[in-house]
Structure formats: structure tokens, C-alpha cells
Amino acid sequence: MKAIVYTKYGSPDVLQLKDVEKPAPRENEVLVKVQATSVNAADWHLLTADIFLVRLNMGLLKPKNTILGCDIAGQVEAVGRDVRQFKPGDAVFGEVLGHNLGGFAEYVTAPESVLALKPANLSFEEAAAVPLAAKTALQGLHDLGQIQSGQKVLINGASGGVGTFAVQIAKYFGAEVTAVCSTHNLDMARTLGADHVIDYSKEDFTQNGQQYDLILAANGYHPISDYKRALSPRGIYVMTGGSLAQLFEVMLQGSRMSKRDGQQYRTLTLKPNPKDLPLLKELLETGKVVPVIDKRYSLSEVPEALRYFGEGHARGKEVITVEQMNVN
Numbered sequence: 491m492k493a494i495v496y497t498k499y500g501s502p503d504v505l506q507l508k509d510v511e512k513p514a515p516r517e518n519e520v521l522v523k524v525q526a527t528s529v530n531a532a533d534w535h536l537l538t539a540d541i542f543l544v545r546l547n548m549g550l551l552k553p554k555n556t557i558l559g560c561d562i563a564g565q566v567e568a569v570g571r572d573v574r575q576f577k578p579g580d581a582v583f584g585e586v587l588g589h590n591l592g593g594f595a596e597y598v599t600a601p602e603s604v605l606a607l608k609p610a611n612l613s614f615e616e617a618a619a620v621p622l623a624a625k626t627a628l629q630g631l632h633d634l635g636q637i638q639s640g641q642k643v644l645i646n647g648a649s650g651g652v653g654t655f656a657v658q659i660a661k662y663f664g665a666e667v668t669a670v671c672s673t674h675n676l677d678m679a680r681t682l683g684a685d686h687v688i689d690y691s692k693e694d695f696t697q698n699g700q701q702y703d704l705i706l707a708a709n710g711y712h713p714i715s716d717y718k719r720a721l722s723p724r725g726i727y728v729m730t731g732g733s734l735a736q737l738f739e740v741m742l743q744g745s746r747m748s749k750r751d752g753q754q755y756r757t758l759t760l761k762p763n764p765k766d767l768p769l770l771k772e773l774l775e776t777g778k779v780v781p782v783i784d785k786r787y788s789l790s791e792v793p794e795a796l797r798y799f800g801e802g803h804a805r806g807k808e809v810i811t812v813e814q815m816n817v818n
């Protein structure tokens with residue numbers, strides 16, 4: 491099969507379209523014929539090893555898993571003998587970040603636990619835009635953020651992959667949502683349901699006297715002391731991503747401040763939760779959540795897609811359509 495392969499860490503230039511062996515599913519795994527995949531920050535970090543922890547987990551000198559790609563949507567081609575939920579021909583979607591990745595390819599294997607039937611109203615491309623970013627938004631708002639109806643919730647970085655889902659999911663939970671993004675994304679944030687928008691190029695939300703019950707920081711750095719000002723007395727701050735320095739700032743300073751001040755400062759590590767994908771499927775099928783697709787690419791254009799992602803201004807998601815080329 492064709493796959494986008496990398497054998498050393500580096501820029502998107504190290505990615506190559508190659509013929510590799512088609513994987514075979516184990517007992518509890520499903521072989522998926524990939525119709526579409528999408529780009530996530532995880533692909534960028536695992537490609538560039540810009541965070542040193544990547545080398546500790548994925549291989550010190552070179553990557554152990556040579557095919558990136560976390561999100562997948564496609565058709566079940568074959569199932570292992572212990573698989574109960576799916577059969578060949580089913581249209582499925584899910585994410586394989588915790589399971590050797592491999593979505594930038596014509597076929598991938600995945601445990602059945604990380605897949606769900608594709609929402610009937612979505613194309614494969616739309617479905618592939620959802621899993622990792624939407625699960626991050628859901629776990630950040632719900633599991634760590636303990637979001638409640640009527641709360642004032644601010645999403646910083648509301649126009650990216652995670653942020654566009656976070657705005658819509660926070661509205662689903664009944665929050666009053668403020669979206670922080672740049673000028674050209676303000677209308678999109680309103681369309682997604684934001685009650686208020688703040689243009690970060692004109693206004694610093696940590697300096698305007700407003701306070702929020704929950705702040706989800708998907709993008710855009712502020713020191714934790716700034717966030718403290720913008721949080722209500724018992725407010726919760728959840729950071730979904732950032733540099734190692736930012737992570738340590740929240741983990742060390744934030745945990746001290748959490749004990750002292752009543753506000754909570756938390757960092758998100760995505761966890762397997764079998765309830766997430768079925769809930770997202772329902773929200774997608776009822777139109778409460780709609781994926782925002784910025785750009786579309788073919789499998790051979792994955793390097794280009796990652797270059798664009800690396801510029802840091804994606805508007806929603808970049809999706810890859812995987813046209814089957816040949817099969818070994």
C-alpha cells in the first residue's frame with residue numbers, strides 16, 4: 491500500500507510517499523481502508539520532535555512508528571476474530587494516536603475500542619476532521635473543566651482545530667461563550683455560536699476586567715498570573731497544549747496557586763474514554779457540532795498540509811483525501 495513515511499525527525503521535507511506492507515489486524519483489531527485523515531498538532535510534534543519528551547516516548551534518535559496520522563475515517567476491510575462491534579463494509583471514524591498512529595496511509599489497523607460508526611450525515615473528510623481535536627475540546631471542557639450550564643466560558647485560540655470544536659461543545663453544554671481569535675476569524679466564531687468575540691490583535695482579554703468560570707486555552711500564550719486575573723474566584727483554567735515551559739509553569743506554579751487561591755489550573759492529557767466518540771457522533775448527527783475544514787489535500791500532499799499547519803494559523807482543520815492508488 492501507499493503511505494507517507496518518515497525515518498528521521500525533521501521538517502515536512504523528510505516525509506516521503508512510499509510503498510509499504512499492508513498491515514494485518516490482530517484479534518481485537520479492525521483493518522480500515524482509509525478514505526480520509528486529518529492533520530493534528532500531535533503529527534507536527536511527532537514529526538519535528540520539537541518537544542524533547544517526543545524522543546523519550548517515540549525513539550531517541552529516530553521515530554519507532556514511521557507513519558504519522560492520528561485521525562481516520564474509512565471502511566472496515568477486515569476484522570480480527572474478537573471484534574464484535576464492526577463488520578467489513580462498515581463506515582467508521584476514530585483516532586489512533588495511542589495505537590501506533592498510521593493514518594497517513596491507504597490502510598491502518600485500530601482496536602475496535604477507538605472507533606465508532608461514521609455519522610451518517612458526514613462525508614469521510616468531514617468525519618476525519620473530528621476525532622482528536624473534538625475529543626480534546628470535550629475532555630478539556632467537560633472532564634477537566636467541569637463545565638456547567640449558564641457558566642461564562644472563554645476559549646482562547648477559538649479558530650483552530652480544537653477551538654472551533656470547543657466553541658460549539660461549550661454552547662451544547664449551555665455556556666455563555668466568549669471566543670478569542672484574530673480579526674479575520676471573528677465572523678466564523680460567531681457563526682459557530684460564540685455569544686461574544688474578542689479580537690486578540692486589538693484587545694487583551696486578561697486586562698479588560700472580565701472574569702470567566704472556565705477558560706480553555708487551546709492557543710495563544712499568557713502568563714498564568716494573567717489568567718488568574720481573568721478567572722472568577724472559583725474558576726478553572728485548562729491548558730490543552732503549549733511549550734514545555736508553559737506546561738511546567740501551569741503544573742508547578744498553577745498547582746501552588748490552586749491550593750492557595752481556590753481557582754484551579756489544569757493541563758490536559760487526552761485519555762481513552764469510550765463515551766466520547768458516541769457523544770460526538772450524536773452531536774454531529776443532530777447538527778449541534780459541525781466540523782470546520784480549512785484546506786483539503788491528497789495523500790501525496792501531506793508534507794504541504796503539515797507545512798501549512800506549522801505556520802500556526804489553520805482555520806479549523808486540514809483534511810487529507812486518501813485515494814487508493816495500488817495495493818500490495
Ligand SMILES: NC(=O)c1ccc[n+]([C@@H]2O[C@H](COP(=O)([O-])OP(=O)(O)OC[C@H]3O[C@@H](n4cnc5c(N)ncnc54)[C@H](OP(=O)(O)O)[C@@H]3O)[C@@H](O)[C@H]2O)c1
Binds near residue numbers: 531671711732760802
Ligand atoms: N493535550 C492533548 O491531548 C492535546 C490534543 C490535541 C491538541 N492539543 C494541543 O492543543 C493546541 C491547539 O491545537 P489545534 O489543533 O487547535 O491547533 P491549530 O489548529 O494549529 O491552531 C491554530 C489556530 O490558533 C490560532 N492562534 C494562533 N495564535 C493565537 C493567539 N495568540 N491567540 C489566539 N489564537 C491564536 C490561530 O488563529 P489566527 O489565525 O486567527 O491567529 C489558528 O486558528 C496545540 O497546542 C496542541 O498541541 C493537545
